[in-house]
């Protein structure tokens with residue numbers, strides 16, 4: 001994975017609370033055996049009409065969404081199914097970060113593993129971002145800070161190890177594989 | 193004596209290959225990795241591209257359930273699987289398991305079923321184990337006092353390659369359920385009430401431990417229904433302390449320990465329960481005796497009401513308004529006014545023998561209302577055999593329901609079993625999200641008893657009208 005340090009982009013806002021992973025990628029698209037190409041199916045049931053045509057009012061179909069890399073979502077985005085197809089689809093579509101006041105656990109983990117930054121902000125910042133779609137933000141991963149217009153900035157929590165991996169392009173599996181001796185030692189003392 | 197510990201802390205500590213530090217997450221050893229056709233192909237592909245092997249095939253077990261058809265002719269009769277991409281995914285799992293030496297309980301295997309149903313049936317789900325699967329309802333296995341949680345496909349690859357996961361230690365949350373459930377009120381109703389109380393994100397970052405009289409009184413199948421839906425409150429895992437009921441369930445299962453190993457295992461399992469005086473990061477209390485049958489009315493499992501109740505009226509709340517528009521229901525109306533087009537009995541929540549028996553008790557000698565399509569799908573081939581030995585399939589068929597081969601079926605719309613756009617389904621599954629059971633499908637989650645009663649009347653019905 002390429003190292004990620006700074007992301008600058010306008011935001012796209014999807015204010016719904018509890019956007020579950022069945023909305024992000026409906027189950028009928030999960031019969032794929034690859035990761036690629038899921039961006040087409042991102043939010044399929046919200047994005048396309050029954051004839052498969054883009055619904056002009058849906059935010060991701062609107063001209064102002066073109067090129068945006070940061071999704072601001074309502075609370076508890078990513079709840080439900082553990083499908084990693086959800087971050088795969090968001091990344092394939094072009095997103096590099098998701099900002100919310102609350103992000104579901106498994107989705108948050110899955111996002112970190114795919115270079116999609118799950119950014120949790122305080123309620124006040126969240127409300128402001130929801131109310132001001134399209135603002136330019138800068139996510140500084142190295143300093144764990146989110147810069148908003150007018151020189152405001154807020155910090156966000158991010159696991160130190162995940163940040164290290166993302167900013168250095170280090171892969172977590174590589175780290176786990178390097179612990180082989182420790183794993184062997186555990187296996188030999190493990191009961192049963 | 194050391195500090196009192198919770199069950200979660202004991203199981204976690206016993207699996208630390210490396211403890212968590214300020215800079216690194218813990219490395220946790222995984223005792224059992226369950227896998228299935230939908231969330232594994234990209235993980236196997238990663239192993240292949242990096243030249244890695246499955247480190248512990250002996251701790252890995254694969255089956256197929258999600259995309260798998262439930263029509264007998266497609267499973268056993270040689271008819272083509274109707275969804276081509278699903279057929280391809282199923283073949284891919286066969287190829288991957290053969291190549292990597294992973295045991296697969298495949299399409300026609302008599303031990304196949306929903307991954308969370310067959311683990312306990314085979315006796316590979318055991319107290320004190322760490323169990324993972326690329327599926328959020330892995331929390332089900334926590335009913336045995338295992339630490340069991342869902343993971344994404346990248347992590348599936350990590351476990352395949354190293355039998356370990358990088359994890360940050362979650363917090364603990366006690367759910368104390370006092371009293372006993374009243375007749376006609378089931379574990380499904382209890383867990384729906386818990387989700388309604390905690391909220392759909394209230395458990396984020398926590399591992400639940402379900403405790404108290406009502407939980408202790410439950411059999412293993414019922415405890416699994418409870419732990420299964422922990423994720424619907426945001427918790428990755430839910431646990432219940434193992435006890436004599438747990439041990440009796442596991443005794444003589446095909447893969448549970450035998451002879452001296454059994455005694456040794458039970459002795460260890462007895463040490464797992466939370467110590468007296470151990471503290472949880474959070475606690476709530478629920479009185480089981482105060483509950484009624486519960487049913488959802490909206491588009492997440494926390495939007496739930498007692499069956500004698502009314503849909504709340506929270507017009508002006510964006511989530512509520514969107515849910516009402518999608519569901520086509522009227523705020524303030526009695527939930528029993530909701531129509532029913534489809535009834536689904538099955539899934540890893542309520543697809544075990546006891547669930548089918550409960551539905552059959554309501555349906556015996558009754559007919560499904562005209563125009564209602566009812567589907568009964570056993571959670572595994574083993575459940576199917578046991579149900580048929582008891583003649584339950586005849587009760588369902590005589591009532592006008594369909595009886596299928598096992599699988600996830602209508603729980604999620606990816607295997608050919610779907611609810612049509614705009615139709616109302618009373619379903620014993622676990623998610624009522626928009627489109628979960630098919631594009632535009634409207635799902636009301638309930639117990640097998642409520643689902644069966646609703647099938648008979650053709651509208652949402654209190655099962656206590658049939659069972660006293």
Ligand code: SF4
Nearest residue numbers: 329539540600603604
């Ligand atoms: S029955 Fe439903 S919830 Fe359970 S594993 Fe299958 S799809 Fe997932």
